[in-house]
Amino acid sequence: MTGLTDEWGGTGWDSQARLVQGRWVERRPRRPEVAVRLLMETRLMRWLAPRLPLPVPIPHVVRREPLVVRHELVAGERLETFDAAGGRMLGAFLRALHATDPAQAVRHGAPPAREALRERAATVEDFGTRVVPLLPHDRRGAASALLAAVVASPAGALVHGDLGPEHVLARDGTVSGVIDFGDAHVGDPALDLAWALHGAPPAFARAVAAEYGAAPELVERALLWHRLGPWHEVTYGLDTGDPDRVRSGLDGVLARLPA
Incomplete structure (x- = not known):
């Protein structure tokens, strides 16, 4: 089970993504406004994830310039x-x-x-x-x-x-x-x-x-x-x-x- 949708495969409208070491999903924004949203996710999801009954991504910043964020793979198709x-x-x-x-x-x-x-x-x-x-x-x-x-x-x-x-x-x-x-x-x-x-x-x-x-x-x-x-x-x-x-x-x- 990879958990990679079309977006993770690199064809999404907003982000490029790749699987790293079979465990991490690494995302890079395609446009400047998407970078703002990716940074928002790194803050919001740490707070939100424990409040939800299903697993969700909890991304963190790997590099700021150019922006790269990474989260642990959510299992499934x-x-x-x-x-x-x-x-x-x-x-x-x-x-x-x-x-x-x-x-x-x-x-x-x-x-x-x-x-x-x-x-x-x-x-x-x-x-x-x-x-x-x-x-x-x-x-x-x-x-x-x-x-x-x-x-x-x-x-x-x-x-x-x-x-x-x-x-x-x-x-x-x-x-x-x-x-x-x-x-x-x-x-x-x-x-x-x-x-x-x-x-x-x-x-x-x-x-x-x-x-x-x-x-x-x-x-x-x-x-x-x-x-x-x-x-x-x-x-x-x-x-x-x-x-x-x-x-x-x-x-x-x-x-x-x-x-």
């Missing part, structure tokens, strides 16, 4: 079996994560709500400027309504910020850890439930919701974040000059928008 038992484990993990004290999380490096809301507003404005005009005219109203609803979502819990199956590990058929906390911040807990409730197979999703105790309003808000997911692929494709990624992202945007 990318989650591919989505049964009720795994859903319950992830639901319990997210419940514990979202129950941590957000003020303490900020003191240990997590971006505060005001910063997350400011970044959210800038991202949504960018989506409105660059993605909405690429959509068919008859879908732009629904797209703009989605963006307005996301901007209005609350921000009051520590969240992972990028939770999908590629960041949930399993070993011997059991969920064994959660990785990649570079996007952690004080934000909307529904963001972390977006894929788990609306992109995962039904038995897994039901188990997550039941174990977490997800209220209907939270489930509905998670759907907003799920619908927003492909928008990031569109802008990434635009930024990197990748028309295939832009087309794939637009297909996802249209598939998830309500009729």
Whole structure:
């Protein structure tokens, strides 16, 4: 079991990574803003890890210029079996994560709500400027309504910020850890439930919701974040000059928008 996802293999959007001595994952930022997030992880995860029911990376700085951080390998492979038992484990993990004290999380490096809301507003404005005009005219109203609803979502819990199956590990058929906390911040807990409730197979999703105790309003808000997911692929494709990624992202945007 290597615990290496695509990001660890060096093809991630944010970091280059390699396995060292079969035990350590060494990460190097691809861009300056990613370095800030990696340093945040080195502070936050030391405090957060003991409060969570599953193993997570606890990185430390190996070298500052150029930045290199390293953490002990979290055992497992990318989650591919989505049964009720795994859903319950992830639901319990997210419940514990979202129950941590957000003020303490900020003191240990997590971006505060005001910063997350400011970044959210800038991202949504960018989506409105660059993605909405690429959509068919008859879908732009629904797209703009989605963006307005996301901007209005609350921000009051520590969240992972990028939770999908590629960041949930399993070993011997059991969920064994959660990785990649570079996007952690004080934000909307529904963001972390977006894929788990609306992109995962039904038995897994039901188990997550039941174990977490997800209220209907939270489930509905998670759907907003799920619908927003492909928008990031569109802008990434635009930024990197990748028309295939832009087309794939637009297909996802249209598939998830309500009729």
